Amino acid sequence: MDAEQLRENAHKMVDFIADYYKSIESFPVLSQVEPGYLRKIIPDSAPNQPESLQNVLDDIQAKIIPGVTHWQSPNFFGYFPSNSSIAGFLGEMLSGGLNIVGFSWVTSPAATELETIVLDWLAKMLKLPEDFLSSGQGGGVIQGTASEAVLVVLLAARDKALRMFGRNSIGKLVVYASDQTHSALRKACQIGGIHAENCRLLKTDSSTNYALSPEVLTEAISQDTASGLVPFFLCATVGTTSSTAVDPLLALGKIAKDNKMWFHIDAAYAGSACICPEYRHYLNGVEEADSFNMNAHKWLLTNFDCSVLWVKDRSALIQSLSTNPEYLKNKASEGNMVVDYKDWQIPLGRRFRSLKLWMMLRLYGQENLLNYLRNHIELAKYFEELVSVDQRFEIVVPRTFSLVCFRLLPPQGDEDCINKMNRDLLEVVNSTGKIFLSHTILSGKYILRLAVGAPLTEGRHISAAWKVLQDEATTLLEQYMK
Numbered sequence: 216m217d218a219e220q221l222r223e224n225a226h227k228m229v230d231f232i233a234d235y236y237k238s239i240e241s242f243p244v245l246s247q248v249e250p251g252y253l254r255k256i257i258p259d260s261a262p263n264q265p266e267s268l269q270n271v272l273d274d275i276q277a278k279i280i281p282g283v284t285h286w287q288s289p290n291f292f293g294y295f296p297s298n299s300s301i302a303g304f305l306g307e308m309l310s311g312g313l314n315i316v317g318f319s320w321v322t323s324p325a326a327t328e329l330e331t332i333v334l335d336w337l338a339k340m341l342k343l344p345e346d347f348l349s350s351g352q353g354g355g356v357i358q359g360t361a362s363e364a365v366l367v368v369l370l371a372a373r374d375k376a377l378r379m380f381g382r383n384s385i386g387k388l389v390v391y392a393s394d395q396t397h398s399a400l401r402k403a404c405q406i407g408g409i410h411a412e413n414c415r416l417l418k419t420d421s422s423t424n425y426a427l428s429p430e431v432l433t434e435a436i437s438q439d440t441a442s443g444l445v446p447f448f449l450c451a452t453v454g455t456t457s458s459t460a461v462d463p464l465l466a467l468g469k470i471a472k473d474n475k476m477w478f479h480i481d482a483a484y485a486g487s488a489c490i491c492p493e494y495r496h497y498l499n500g501v502e503e504a505d506s507f508n509m510n511a512h513k514w515l516l517t518n519f520d521c522s523v524l525w526v527k528d529r530s531a532l533i534q535s536l537s538t539n540p541e542y543l544k545n546k547a548s549e550g551n552m553v554v555d556y557k558d559w560q561i562p563l564g565r566r567f568r569s570l571k572l573w574m575m576l577r578l579y580g581q582e583n584l585l586n587y588l589r590n591h592i593e594l595a596k597y598f599e600e601l602v603s604v605d606q607r608f609e610i611v612v613p614r615t616f617s618l619v620c621f622r623l624l625p626p627q628g629d630e631d632c633i634n635k636m637n638r639d640l641l642e643v644v645n646s647t648g649k650i651f652l653s654h655t656i657l658s659g660k661y662i663l664r665l666a667v668g669a670p671l672t673e674g675r676h677i678s679a680a681w682k683v684l685q686d687e688a689t690t691l692l693e694q695y696m697k
């Protein structure tokens with residue numbers, strides 16, 4: 216790599232990205248291209264001779280950007296946010312620049328040590344119990360996604376149970392969670408060899424705002440143990456994907472403890488909010504957990520990917536995931552003096568992801584982060600108020616963090632008709648390109664989800680989004696009433 220060429224080209228790329236952010240509001244939030252659009256405009260094979268960066272940038276502008284859904288647009292309200300920040304971006308840039316592969320300590324001591332330190336910082340910001348800090352038997356590790364996090368802890372819990380009950384007992388192992396749990400858990404069970412019929416996704420409803428009931432869990436465990444099955448893993452969620460329900464951690468944790476189950480908490484989205492003292496109570500009960508996970512890349516200004524996982528007993532992970540081939544042996548590892556994160560995750564190779572988390576924490580500071588999160592929650596409150604005063608709409612579940620679940624509720628029509636109307640509303644709203652929202656279904660109701668969390672979103676974007684929704688609703692209602 217020629218350093219001067221890098222300087223020149225990287226400056227051009229930074230200019231390109233800065234211009235992108237400057238004009239981000241001019242693009243349709245949801246990409247409007249048809250499937251297969253790109254094959255028609257990109258050559259069938261790679262060029263034989265090098266092209267200029269300018270040619271490539273021109274193609275990015277003309278061919279790639281139209282196929283991009285603009286997650287960083289202030290008008291992006293779909294799914295959950297996926298935050299970008301200057302600090303996170305600079306960290307990514309540096310990580311790409313150094314391009315180390317930090318699977319064991321010796322392959323880049325700074326990568327391992329910074330990760331351990333920064334995850335201790337973040338654990339303290341979340342007021343996690345000391346058992347999760349690296350100074351004891353536990354510690355934190357950065358995974359790519361919450362799906363990987365739940366997979367690795369499920370494997371650790373499975374192996375622990377198999378050591379206790381015998382290797383042939385895998386068919387008896389049972390996993391518990393609510394029916395609102397992210398599908399990542401089911402995938403983890405599939406990969407981990409847990410029988411599909413032993414993955415209990417327990418029913419929730421509006422009476423608990425879609426949180427898992429401890430009574431329902433106790434009942435399911437009693438039935439299973441009476442049939443000779445072995446409960447071994449409980450996954451609770453703080454901020455479910457559909458409606459940000461919060462499972463009662465304390466009660467669930469006690470049940471897990473009484474039944475000697477591994478207790479995992481998935482706070483992928485809402486975990487970030489819990490650094491604010493007024494939201495920390497949603498984590499009460501985390502002291503009962505064996506593992507806790509949140510995605511800093513969702514709502515904590517750290518560019519994708521950065522899913523942070525803490526465990527109380529790191530040896531459980533290491534027992535399940537370590538390998539020790541000759542070609543990786545080294546003095547520091549053999550001497551048991553260091554952390555080798557390859558043994559805390561599925562792949563061997565790993566990026567220097569702690570850089571962006573560290574830079575984000577340093578360049579913002581805790582106080583600004585609290586204000587950042589609070590501002591989004593205030594904006595969500597504002598949107599909720601707008602919806603509540605329009606008689607044509609209803610808030611379907613109470614808002615807890617920065618997600619508002621609502622729907623159009625016409626004066627007449629059965630549930631099917633109302634669902635169809637809301638599906639149509641979402642379709643027309645998203646096809647305007649002005650805003651992007653996603654949906655869910657709860658208790659048979661088709662619901663629109665507006666998640667505030669893009670770093671550039673301000674009050675004026677919320678007002679404008681509401682205007683788009685109201686205008687499209689007016690047109691739709693007129694059509695339905697004809």
Ligand code: PLP
Pocket residue numbers: 295359360361362363397399452454455456481482483484510522
């Ligand atoms: N858990 C929850 C509560 C989520 O909302 C999501 C995604 O939105 C996930 C897990 C999966 O996230 P990831 O893409 O990091 O695997």
